[in-house]
Structures are given as C-alpha cells and as structure tokens.
Amino acid sequence: MANQPTILVIGGGLAGLSASHTALDHGARVVLLDKKPNLGGNSVKASSGINGANTEAQKKHGISDSVQLFYNDTETSAGTLSRPNLIQALTANSAGALTWLTTQFKIDLSLVSRLGGHSVPRTHRGTGGAPGWAMTSALIKKLQEVESSQFNRVRVRQGAKVIRLLEDGSGKIVGAEYENEEGRYEERADAVIIATGGYAADFSDHGYLSKYRPDLFAFPTASGDHATGDGLLLATSLQKPAALLDIEKIQVHPTGFVDPKSPMAKTKFLAAEALRGAGAILINGSGERFVNELERRDVVSGKMHEVIKAGEAPIRLILNEESSAALKTHCDFYLAKGLMKRYDSGEEFAIEAKLPLENLRNTFGSHTMYGEGKATDPLGKTYFDNSWYSVEKPVLVAEITPVLHYTMGGISVDSSARVLDSQGVPISGLYAAGEVIGGVHVRNRLGGSSLLEAVVFGRIAGETAASL
Structure with a gap:
C-alpha cells in the first residue's frame, strides 16, 4: 500500500465522520460520499447522549463505574446471542472515545444521566442542545476545515449515491461506483468503509423490512428517509458476499x-x-x-x-x-x-x-x-x-x-471492524461501522450506545483501514 493510502468512506453520519477523522489522523487521504445533500444521517437527531464507562465526567460526579460493569449491562441487554468480542470492543473503548470527542473537538459531555438497562449513570451529554447534533456538527465543521485548507487530503461528495463496490480479480475491494445528478463515476481507493446506517425507513415492497420483519411494516419510524439498507445491499452483492448477523433484530x-x-x-x-x-x-x-x-x-x-x-x-x-x-x-x-x-x-x-x-x-x-x-x-x-x-x-x-428506531442486525464484522464473509473470513479492503453492522446489540440496544457504537467502530475502522 502507498505511503498515503486513500480511504473511501460511504456515509456521512457520526460513524463515517469518526472513521474519516481517524483515517486522517493516521496519515491517510479520505474521500467521503453521502447520498443526501447534507451530512449527518440519523446521528444529528440523537438526543439522549453517549455512553462511557469510567470517564472523567463520571469521576467528577462521584459515579463509580467500570468497563466490566458496562460490559455486563450490555451483555444482559443483548441476550443469549451476545458476541463478547464486539461488546468488549464497544465498552473497553468507550472512555477513550469520549476523551477523543472532548479534547479533539471540544464537545461538552460534562453531564451524566442514567438510562434504562444501565446499572449506573453513564450516558453523557452537554449543557446545550441535542448531543447527537453537538458531536456530528463539530466533526462536520472540522472535516470541512481540513477540506478547504488541504483539498489533497479530503474530498467530500454530497448527493452521491454509491451503487456498487469495485473489486479486483482476487475479490479485494478497490473502490466504488457512485451516481449523482451529473452522471456515474468510479472512485478508486485502497480501502472502503461502509457507514450507511440501518434500514428502519425501508418501506419498499421488496425491502429489508418486508423481507425480515413484515410484522413491523405498518409501524411509524423515527429514522430519516436515507435509512434504507444501502450498505447491506452493497456488502452482500460481492463475489464473496458479506455475511449478515441478527438481520431481523429491530429496536x-x-x-x-x-x-x-x-x-x-x-x-x-x-x-x-x-x-x-x-x-x-x-x-x-x-x-x-x-x-x-x-x-x-x-x-x-x-x-x-x-x-x-x-x-x-x-x-x-x-x-x-x-x-x-x-x-x-x-x-x-x-x-x-x-x-x-x-x-x-x-x-x-x-x-x-x-x-x-x-x-x-x-x-x-x-x-x-x-x-x-x-x-x-x-x-x-x-x-x-x-x-x-x-x-x-x-x-x-x-x-x-x-x-421503529434502530436496526441491531447488519453486516458481520470482527473487533477490528473488518467485514466478514459467510465463513468468517475478512473481505480484503472492506470495513464497516455504525448502525450498518450487526452483532453488537442483538436483542436490545441500550440507550446511549448508538452514538458510542458509531464513534468506537468508526475510529477502529478508520485506524485499521489506514494502517494496513
């Protein structure tokens, strides 16, 4: 791989933004594609906060917590099909994720509350508005600043819908084809990170809701109209398709x-x-x-x-x-x-x-x-x-x-955010983060863990992709 690899990130919510910034921190070039005219996804609407165990804010409030306690709560919530490696990645990296947000992006996460299913208060937010908006807007602003000052390092394309992933003869992912109002284009890259969100707004007759949860088809949704399972389709349309986990699990x-x-x-x-x-x-x-x-x-x-x-x-x-x-x-x-x-x-x-x-x-x-x-x-x-x-x-x-709020099922990944095929083998050059992945929450997602999943696995994906 070249000294300065190009990382293609698909999806401009908090997971994609976290992946982009982390890839930049590790010396990569970043191309970010999002099908909507504005970045943010569902992340901008998240209003309760982000979880973290054994954080500085908890210590200031006299709250005793630990990674193990957070792990236990998440495992209990997930149920019998919980995947220890993914829960460990989520919980062990939670405090570091919050430190990254507060130090690198100056996001206020000083208040701590207790949400359902948590044994102690660990959901962080600031004194201002919705924490999802605070985090996402700060990461968008900083990415735009890098793009305007170092165009050779970051390119953001909005209104760009990815329609397929590009593979070489060995099955390695080498980029993606996307379309916008001007036509179709190919974007080559050393690695691709899928961060397109879930499918809780996929009300098409032959979509994921119809196929996996027809009993929920009549429910209203809190997801934006972009949440139609695009990343799932991309990952399962390969020569060696990605595996899906817990795809019928919807919160x-x-x-x-x-x-x-x-x-x-x-x-x-x-x-x-x-x-x-x-x-x-x-x-x-x-x-x-x-x-x-x-x-x-x-x-x-x-x-x-x-x-x-x-x-x-x-x-x-x-x-x-x-x-x-x-x-x-x-x-x-x-x-x-x-x-x-x-x-x-x-x-x-x-x-x-x-x-x-x-x-x-x-x-x-x-x-x-x-x-x-x-x-x-x-x-x-x-x-x-x-x-x-x-x-x-x-x-x-x-x-x-x-x-309908959150799809717990999605693309199978390992604790390094590498996308896995049906045999559990990583698909070369392909990573995923955020709601598009499956296996972390299974039966039920704890409140405050969606933003955390986006940041933790976005950072893992960005670092892993940029370091290979």
Whole structure:
C-alpha cells in the first residue's frame, strides 16, 4: 500500500465522520460520499447522549463505574446471542472515545444521566442542545476545515449515491461506483468503509423490512428517509458476499411523539430517553402508570403494546417542573414544535384529557412516595430522579407511541471492524461501522450506545483501514 493510502468512506453520519477523522489522523487521504445533500444521517437527531464507562465526567460526579460493569449491562441487554468480542470492543473503548470527542473537538459531555438497562449513570451529554447534533456538527465543521485548507487530503461528495463496490480479480475491494445528478463515476481507493446506517425507513415492497420483519411494516419510524439498507445491499452483492448477523433484530423505541397536527404521520420525532432518565413518567388512558420507566427499551415497548392492545391508550409522557428543568433545552424545542404541551397543573391536564382526576392524583402521590423511599414501587422502579409529582403543580405532557428506531442486525464484522464473509473470513479492503453492522446489540440496544457504537467502530475502522 502507498505511503498515503486513500480511504473511501460511504456515509456521512457520526460513524463515517469518526472513521474519516481517524483515517486522517493516521496519515491517510479520505474521500467521503453521502447520498443526501447534507451530512449527518440519523446521528444529528440523537438526543439522549453517549455512553462511557469510567470517564472523567463520571469521576467528577462521584459515579463509580467500570468497563466490566458496562460490559455486563450490555451483555444482559443483548441476550443469549451476545458476541463478547464486539461488546468488549464497544465498552473497553468507550472512555477513550469520549476523551477523543472532548479534547479533539471540544464537545461538552460534562453531564451524566442514567438510562434504562444501565446499572449506573453513564450516558453523557452537554449543557446545550441535542448531543447527537453537538458531536456530528463539530466533526462536520472540522472535516470541512481540513477540506478547504488541504483539498489533497479530503474530498467530500454530497448527493452521491454509491451503487456498487469495485473489486479486483482476487475479490479485494478497490473502490466504488457512485451516481449523482451529473452522471456515474468510479472512485478508486485502497480501502472502503461502509457507514450507511440501518434500514428502519425501508418501506419498499421488496425491502429489508418486508423481507425480515413484515410484522413491523405498518409501524411509524423515527429514522430519516436515507435509512434504507444501502450498505447491506452493497456488502452482500460481492463475489464473496458479506455475511449478515441478527438481520431481523429491530429496536422499537417506546417513545415517539404523536404530533397533534399530523397524528398518522409515518415518520415520528423521537422523545429522548433522557426525559425518562430525568424523572418523566408514563401513564395509560386512565392516568395510571403501567411500567418501570427505566426498564430496557424492549421491555417498555412491550408493555406499551399491551396497553394499546387492551384499548387503554393513549399513552402519555409527563414531566414535572424539576424533570423538565433538567432538560430545558430539549423541552423548549419540543414545546416550540407543538409536540409537548404545558399545563398550569395536573388537574388542568386531567380535565382536558378527560382523565379521572383521582387516578392521576393517586399515580402522582404513589410515585412521590416511591421516590422518597416510603414505599416500594410494584413496577420495580428503584432509581428515582425528580420524583415529586402533584396535581396542583405544572406539568409538561406529550402523547407517545412506539416507533421503529434502530436496526441491531447488519453486516458481520470482527473487533477490528473488518467485514466478514459467510465463513468468517475478512473481505480484503472492506470495513464497516455504525448502525450498518450487526452483532453488537442483538436483542436490545441500550440507550446511549448508538452514538458510542458509531464513534468506537468508526475510529477502529478508520485506524485499521489506514494502517494496513
């Protein structure tokens, strides 16, 4: 390989951006192709944070954590098909990933919260807006700065859809063919990194949802319209196709906003899990809690399905003044978009929603007692933050519904981000990172691990590809 290898990155979300910057750090040239007119992908919408174990921020907050504890939580969430090598790569590199973001890109990750399925608080965000946007925009800005000052090192092509990977006679990947509004072109490279995201918005009649999860085809999605499984198709259309892992595993996120202006919209805006981490509660149509709000996403979604099936919807998410203040930037945005509504009191909300006030009063009073340790929550909630609720006090309320969110299945890779064929043999010159890969999360992805997966495996892919 040449002294300055050319790395072709397909996909401009956080995984692709992390791969690009890391490849640059290791002396490579980078060509980044993205089919959309703007970079960012689904990463820009991630609003809860990024996980890290044994980080500096955790230490400052007096939080005791370890890689092993994070590994255990991830393994438990993944279930019986967990792949230890991939979970180890994710968790062992988490603190380093956050240090890289905070030092190289000056991203604020000083706040730490606890999301469902985590045994300790380890989901990091800053004091400003959505952490996904903060991270992704910072990496985009810096990449653009390098491109403008060192064009020979970075070229970014937006509106460029990759239609096939290029192979030499031995099956090594040597580039890709892409098309834009001007025509078709070939881009040669020493290695290719696929970072195209998942397929949670693939509603075509013969697409991945139809093929692998027709039972979920009618669900709304929180993914952007770019998430149609492009990378999966590219990797499985080779002379020796890449293997796919857990391809039928899709995460249904419990809290997608039902927009009062378009309640039947196929694409929903996600209500950050950080809301529940800050103390939000979920109630059914009678004003009663029905689940531990900090359970794993698959568990909460399952309980919501039971409520809906029993005819006890709509399901609403409620925040008191303290929990909404903890996520003021988020809530101000949701209020401005009309996805949340503020009520001067819980009583005012109950009257408008035609809920039995006494039910809501009991729900609020019981939750307050559980948070104060005066009683044990029969739903199993043991971690409480901002738990004091009263029907006399203001509340923020949103109607929510489960949404397709994240595809846990995808391209098979090893812990060095090398794409593997059906025999477990690496495909020369091909790497993958982010949601497009499979095997890390299996049954359920922990909140805060999507951004982490993007950064960790993006960095691994960038380093491995540039170092060979």
